[in-house]
Amino acid sequence: MVLRSETGEVEGVTLTKSICSIWDQVWNFQARPDDLLIATYAKAGTTWTQETVDMIQQNGDVEKCRRATIAKRHPFLEWFIEDPLSTPYSEKPVMDLAEAMPSPRTIKTHLPVQLVPPSFWKQNCKVIYVARNAKDNLVSYYHFHRMNKALPDPGTWEEFIEKFMTGKVLWGSWYDHVKGWWKAKDKHRILYLFYEDMKENPEQEIQKILKFLEKDVNQEVLNKIVHNTSFEIMKENPMANYTREFQAIMDHSISPFMRKGAVGDWKNHFTVAQNKKFDEDYKKKMADTSLVFRTEL
Numbered sequence: 562m563v564l565r566s567e568t569g570e571v572e573g574v575t576l577t578k579s580i581c582s583i584w585d586q587v588w589n590f591q592a593r594p595d596d597l598l599i600a601t602y603a604k605a606g607t608t609w610t611q612e613t614v615d616m617i618q619q620n621g622d623v624e625k626c627r628r629a630t631i632a633k634r635h636p637f638l639e640w641f642i643e644d645p646l647s648t649p650y651s652e653k654p655v656m657d658l659a660e661a662m663p664s665p666r667t668i669k670t671h672l673p674v675q676l677v678p679p680s681f682w683k684q685n686c687k688v689i690y691v692a693r694n695a696k697d698n699l700v701s702y703y704h705f706h707r708m709n710k711a712l713p714d715p716g717t718w719e720e721f722i723e724k725f726m727t728g729k730v731l732w733g734s735w736y737d738h739v740k741g742w743w744k745a746k747d748k749h750r751i752l753y754l755f756y757e758d759m760k761e762n763p764e765q766e767i768q769k770i771l772k773f774l775e776k777d778v779n780q781e782v783l784n785k786i787v788h789n790t791s792f793e794i795m796k797e798n799p800m801a802n803y804t805r806e807f808q809a810i811m812d813h814s815i816s817p818f819m820r821k822g823a824v825g826d827w828k829n830h831f832t833v834a835q836n837k838k839f840d841e842d843y844k845k846k847m848a849d850t851s852l853v854f855r856t857e858l
């Protein structure tokens with residue numbers, strides 16, 4: 562039996578108690594200049610971006626991309642669960658895996674920009690940030706809380722919307738997260754992408770990643786990457802769909818990790834009243850940014 566995580570805070574940002582317990586180690590993580598960081602708010606399309614980046618790095622070689630699960634290919638910087646029964650990484654922070662990894666490394670994080678270990682900035686590392694519109698991100702996060710016992714109990718849908726709006730969810734406020742990273746892109750080597758753009762025109766967004774990583778592939782390889790990173794293919798890929806590990810914490814029969822992979826699914830969840838309230842609050846919270854999201858295609 563895995564117990565749902567208790568939460569704590571680091572500089573006002575909600576994290577699991579386990580992550581809080583190793584915070585000094587996270588903060589002092591030593592990045593290397595050729596590290597690539599994939600940063601997202603949870604459920605914004607992290608895994609999709611990871612698979613895309615790996616496909617690029619492996620020059621479209623599907624077999625090489627299946628050398629290990631996505632969690633092992635790209636260590637999840639801050640993740641740690643103290644419960645020894647719950648994950649293959651249980652006894653040690655995932656960071657230890659990252660430290661032992663040869664360069665060049667690709668590392669995943671959900672940290673808001675102000676909590677990223679300073680060595681990433683000192684080393685001038687490249688970062689790919691992916692953002693997803695708040696409503697679809699929220700829906701996806703709700704279902705993920707239902708199926709992932711390592712996260713706090715989401716409560717009802719209504720309760721979870723409220724929690725999301727107040728920012729008292731894991732990794733903190735979505736609003737602050739997307740705005741913080743948006744601002745940071747003017748100071749650091751950050752490629753800021755949108756889930757909706759990736760969905761609408763994957764080839765174009767993959768081209769942006771290629772350029773950012775200073776890589777070149779021919780059209781045949783590009784087609785292969787587009788195909789293998791599509792939702793339909795990734796849903797069936799055990800090395801990307803989280804069915805190979807974390808069995809003790811993720812219950813895909815409640816809601817699969819690869820759930821819908823769509824833009825606009827929020828319309829199947831929000832009532833008219835919930836939508837109105839959410840929009841009014843959204844306007845206030847996003848008044849101080851030039852960031853614009855699309856909630857439908």
Ligand code: A3P
Nearest residue numbers: 604605606607608609701791792819820821822
């Ligand atoms: P849904 O729950 O809306 O289906 P993360 O990897 O950040 O945890 O995000 C998971 C979300 O991205 C899930 O959203 C998942 O289905 C979606 N996703 C994963 N791979 C995808 C792909 N290739 N194309 C589109 N969406 C994808």
